[in-house]
Amino acid sequence: MPPHVRPGGAEGDAFRPALAIPAWSWKHVAMASQLLTIEVTRLDAGRARLRLTGDLDYDTAPELTDLAAELRREGCQELEIDVTGVGLCDSSGLSAFLVAHRAGTGPVRLTGVGPQLQQLLDRTGLAELLAVEPGADLRATG
Numbered sequence: 001m002p003p004h005v006r007p008g009g010a011e012g013d014a015f016r017p018a019l020a021i022p023a024w025s026w027k028h029v030a031m032a033s034q035l036l037t038i039e040v041t042r043l044d045a046g047r048a049r050l051r052l053t054g055d056l057d058y059d060t061a062p063e064l065t066d067l068a069a070e071l072r073r074e075g076c077q078e079l080e081i082d083v084t085g086v087g088l089c090d091s092s093g094l095s096a097f098l099v100a101h102r103a104g105t106g107p108v109r110l111t112g113v114g115p116q117l118q119q120l121l122d123r124t125g126l127a128e129l130l131a132v133e134p135g136a137d138l139r140a141t142g
Contacts, residue, residue, distance in 0.1 A: 037052070078107055
């Protein structure tokens with residue numbers, strides 16, 4: 001067990017951080033994940049836009065993966081994924097983008113990419129694989 005983690009407490013928690021954080025703060029953070037909402041717009045034959053709102057993480061990334069696969073099966077080869085409304089994207093979210101890309105013959109284009117997500121895409125090499133359009137805040141600075 002890592003030194004910064006100790007066995008959980010009375011309320012059934014498996015682990016609790018050994019930091020000087022009140023238990024309510026830790027639990028609040030653990031439950032703060034937003035649901036993911038995906039709005040689909042079919043643009044024309046073979047193209048669809050997916051507008052994501054919320055957190056794209058371990059719990060919600062399968063929703064994107066499943067929907068992208070369904071759209072690909074229905075003939076949508078080009079997917080535009082608008083991430084303007086995404087507050088958090090972890091490695092599971094990055095993996096969902098990659099799975100969506102590999103599942104079809106057309107491109108996956110990310111739009112509305114903010115600075116933190118752009119940094120993740122750059123560091124993982126996904127910015128070179130996917131078509132990435134920065135959000136307004138990145139366009140204004142660079």
